[in-house]
Amino acid sequence: MSTFTERLAAASEATQSLLCVGLDPDPARLPVTDAAEFNRSIVSATADLVCAFKPNLAFYEALGLPGWRALEKTVGHIRDVAPRCIIIGDCKRGDIDSSAAAYATAMFDVWGFDCVTVNPWGGMDTVEPWLTNPEKGAFIWCRGSNRGAADIQDLPVEGVGNLTQPVYLRLARRSQQRASQGNLGLVVGATAPQQLADVRRICPDLPLLIPGIGAQGGDLADSVRCGVDAQGRLAVINASRSVIYASSGADYASAARHAASRLRDEINATLDGMGLGWT
Secondary structure: OOOHHHHHHHHHHHHOOOEEEEEOOOOOOOOOOOHHHHHHHHHHHHHHHOOEEEEEHHHHHOOOHHHHHHHHHHHHHHHHHOOOOEEEEEEEEOOOHHHHHHHHHHHHHHOOOOEEEEOOOOOHHHOHHHHOOOOOEEEEEEEOOOOOOHHHHOOEEEOHHHOEEEHHHHHHHHHHHHOOOOOEEEEEOOOOHHHHHHHHHHOOOOOEEEEEEOOOOEOHHHHHHHHOOOOOOOEEEEEOHHHHOOOOOOOHHHHHHHHHHHHHHHHHHHHHHOOOOOO
């Protein structure tokens, strides 16, 4: 049985890519009326360029029942055209252990996601139910890419040896201690490269999901240099709007492919410059 981290590494190796494409269907921006059709075209155009796809559940919930049907079709299509690709359910669920166990059943057993994003700010016991199956992963929301992330996540707290540290680093240390089954990772935004580097230093072997490239303004090369492990792997660098909305016209799928290809090439060029390129 392979752990989630091993499955992620295999998916990256298969396409020689650390790129993840976020699938966030916004009716105001879709060039077609059907979210499932839109996703199908994007996935088909980019499947050989990425290690993961990340549907953000908020966008599907906002569409009501048609959105859930679109999500179901999207997951099925990814499995058909890219069976080794990792599907990240971006749900950021967080609740007491009994509720978290029900959420985990929904995300893993009903929807079939390979991993999810988890909100740990209710305490580490809310994370435990997501980690019972080593093949299924959880990315803990550690340090966000949003403008207000520092309001709470950068607050100083007491750390090792009575020294203060930001709360996101305390969470990273707790996560490193808990990561014994190969299925726990952290979310750290590309818009905070120093925080990303600090988390990678503390958690040298954990997968990192790195949102914030593109529309949010995160620097791609910094994200690679600060986010990869010692072998140049275990970073999942996500781009959503800058890829899927690269064109608002009939050529949206080919434009998405061009944007994804450019990002993957830039990531790989940075890895090559670090002496950590693909063999």
